[in-house]
Amino acid sequence: MTHPETSIRGPETTILGIETSCDETAASVVLRRPDGTGDILSSVVFSQLEEHAAYGGVVPEIAARAHVSVLDSLVAAALSDAGRTLDDMDAIAATSGPGLIGGLMVGLMTAKALAQVTGKPLYAVNHLEGHALTARLTDNLDFPYLLLLVSGGHTQIALVRGVDEYERWGTTIDDALGEAFDKTAKLLGLPYPGGPAVEKAAGGGDPKRFRLPVPLKGTPDPDFSFSGLKTAVRQLAEAQAPVSDQTICDICASFQRAVCLSLADRLDIAFSRFSERFPATADRALVIAGGVAANKALRSTLAEAAEKHGFRLVAPPLELCTDNAAMIAWAAAERRAAGIEGDPLDTAPRSRWPLDRQAETVVGSGKRGAKV
Amino acid sequence: MKLLALDCAQRLCAVALYDAGSGEVLARLDPEIGRGHAERLPALVDEVLAEAGVAFADIDRIAVTIGPGSFAGIRVGVAFARGLALALKIPAVGVSGLYAMAGPCARDAGLPVMATIDARRDRIWAAVVGPDGATLAEPAELTAVAAAELASRIPAVIVGDAAPLVLAEDASLSIMSGGPFADIAEVARIGAELDPAVSAAEPAYLRAPDAKPQAGFAVERLKA
Numbered sequence: 334m335t336h337p338e339t340s341i342r343g344p345e346t347t348i349l350g351i352e353t354s355c356d357e358t359a360a361s362v363v364l365r366r367p368d369g370t371g372d373i374l375s376s377v378v379f380s381q382l383e384e385h386a387a388y389g390g391v392v393p394e395i396a397a398r399a400h401v402s403v404l405d406s407l408v409a410a411a412l413s414d415a416g417r418t419l420d421d422m423d424a425i426a427a428t429s430g431p432g433l434i435g436g437l438m439v440g441l442m443t444a445k446a447l448a449q450v451t452g453k454p455l456y457a458v459n460h461l462e463g464h465a466l467t468a469r470l471t472d473n474l475d476f477p478y479l480l481l482l483v484s485g486g487h488t489q490i491a492l493v494r495g496v497d498e499y500e501r502w503g504t505t506i507d508d509a510l511g512e513a514f515d516k517t518a519k520l521l522g523l524p525y526p527g528g529p530a531v532e533k534a535a536g537g538g539d540p541k542r543f544r545l546p547v548p549l550k551g552t553p554d555p556d557f558s559f560s561g562l563k564t565a566v567r568q569l570a571e572a573q574a575p576v577s578d579q580t581i582c583d584i585c586a587s588f589q590r591a592v593c594l595s596l597a598d599r600l601d602i603a604f605s606r607f608s609e610r611f612p613a614t615a616d617r618a619l620v621i622a623g624g625v626a627a628n629k630a631l632r633s634t635l636a637e638a639a640e641k642h643g644f645r646l647v648a649p650p651l652e653l654c655t656d657n658a659a660m661i662a663w664a665a666a667e668r669r670a671a672g673i674e675g676d677p678l679d680t681a682p683r684s685r686w687p688l689d690r691q692a693e694t695v696v697g698s699g700k701r702g703a704k705v
Numbered sequence: 706m707k708l709l710a711l712d713c714a715q716r717l718c719a720v721a722l723y724d725a726g727s728g729e730v731l732a733r734l735d736p737e738i739g740r741g742h743a744e745r746l747p748a749l750v751d752e753v754l755a756e757a758g759v760a761f762a763d764i765d766r767i768a769v770t771i772g773p774g775s776f777a778g779i780r781v782g783v784a785f786a787r788g789l790a791l792a793l794k795i796p797a798v799g800v801s802g803l804y805a806m807a808g809p810c811a812r813d814a815g816l817p818v819m820a821t822i823d824a825r826r827d828r829i830w831a832a833v834v835g836p837d838g839a840t841l842a843e844p845a846e847l848t849a850v851a852a853a854e855l856a857s858r859i860p861a862v863i864v865g866d867a868a869p870l871v872l873a874e875d876a877s878l879s880i881m882s883g884g885p886f887a888d889i890a891e892v893a894r895i896g897a898e899l900d901p902a903v904s905a906a907e908p909a910y911l912r913a914p915d916a917k918p919q920a921g922f923a924v925e926r927l928k929a
Binding site: 392397402408434441443447519520571575576577578681 | 741743744745746747748750751761776777780781783784785786787788789790791792793907908910914915916917918922923924925926927928
């Protein structure tokens with residue numbers, strides 16, 4: 334079965350993308366051909382990791398200040414790396430949400446200025462849509478497919494049915510997975526960012542020494558929760574204090590195992606649901622995105638779970654899994670090719686913006702609605 | 706030289722098109738909107754250009770207020786100004802909103818004027834400008850006591866929404882009506898005189914980000 338959206342043709346387009354939703358300032362120029370293939374002509378990323386390290390997490394005001402100081406030169410660098418000028422662009426795209434509002438504002442205002450002067454359309458892109466469509470750029474993947482996004486800000490499973498046709502099947506009701514890694518690292522005195530530090534420690538640990546709860550195991554919807562696990566890790570560490578280096582490694586390994594078991598359990602539901610919904614789709618794929626997707630134990634868990642259900646795991650290169658502007662330019666190119674017009678210059682950035690417009694508020698996620 | 710001036714740092718969303726050759730403001734709009742600068746600014750720029758009969762390609766320079774004021778507002782103005790400058794291949798210069806507030810008052814009064822903004826948390830953002838436009842005190846974050854001492858020493862007449870706070874410290878000081886916002890025409894006039902190599906459009910928040918390094922809880926480790 335060919336989904337109509339897979340055969341989007343559209344004209345050849347070259348798009349400038351801007352990403353400033355968290356702690357990476359990024360600009361990129363991407364080309365999309367009428368046959369749906371694309372090329373990244375340039376992609377520059379300025380990481381603010383060092384600015385935030387002392388605080389053990391991203392500080393919104395520090396992030397926003399860093400974005401505004403470097404973004405214009407990054408845009409200039411992206412254009413020059415691509416050997417293009419602004420006049421060569423068919424549209425200007427910027428992440429407009431979800432994310433930290435101060436940073437989003439900087440990227441969106443810069444994009445508005447570029448669009449207003451050149452008269453090119455502005456695309457105010459959903460950051461999650463950028464992650465969702467990346468695999469079509471890197472692997473020419475056809476719709477529909479499953480997306481698992483695991484990062485410092487997001488943890489969700491979504492069905493990607495077409496451009497602008499997303500269904501969020503599961504999301505976290507409390508912490509994002511990357512956040513859980515960071516908090517575990519901080520608790521154990523490991524450096525920021527926590528993901529690589531916990532993974533490294535876990536490599537030398539016994540994952541079965543401690544039994545930690547597997548969050549939400551057995552619940553019918555593929556949602557996530559990591560705050561209970563975080564508390565369990567804390568209680569365990571306190572009970573073991575003072576902790577030896579080996580115990581720290583064992584706690585990390587046990588934590589990572591619980592996370593993997595939870596993801597596999599949640600994905601079981603999603604795989605089954607997908608197969609029921611699209612029995613005729615032969616090439617079933619799970620796309621992973623987000624910085625946590627770099628974790629090797631997690632990747633092998635996902636690969637195993639996917640294989641069991643007849644899915645293949647599509648993992649774009651790490652630099653396209655983490656925050657980048659190529660995915661924003663590409664999402665705009667896909668929207669344009671699908672006949673979706675640009676956005677007005679009075680568009681406001683949105684700190685919360687579910688991928689799925691019909692997404693219901695998830696219970697326990699706070700009064701402002703589901704974490705997205 | 707045609708200059709486009711922008712100010713989003715306080716409650717106004719202000720835009721002016723200034724012709725430095727004639728010293729004329731060709732068009733200006735400065736609605737007091739409080740919030741929502743990111744949404745309003747592009748349309749205001751279009752309106753001002755249309756009224757002035759000037760196209761983007763005719764603009765030689767952008768001037769933007771770099772603070773003090775709302776951190777988010779400062780960035781809306783600066784990011785937009787720098788985007789315009791990049792697209793037009795022209796310089797963008799940064800102007801302190803305090804200078805643009807004090808300047809016209811000092812000229813009118815023929816006296817040094819201290820512009821003030823209530824920075825909350827018991828602090829005041831202030832700067833002093835002479836009647837000839839010279840800087841007598843650079844923008845800084847001060848206590849009311851320090852601001853009163855500065856105004857008394859120069860001496861300067863005080864304008865802006867923190868004037869009553871300064872007066873409360875020293876009743877002998879004088880205040881005049883003026884401000885409480887930057888005058889967009891003055892932003893343009895100052896911006897036209899600045900050297901872009903020195904006065905880049907870089908935010909001047911006058912206050913560090915509100916963040917403390919987290920000590921946080923970490924479990925006790927076994928001593929090696």
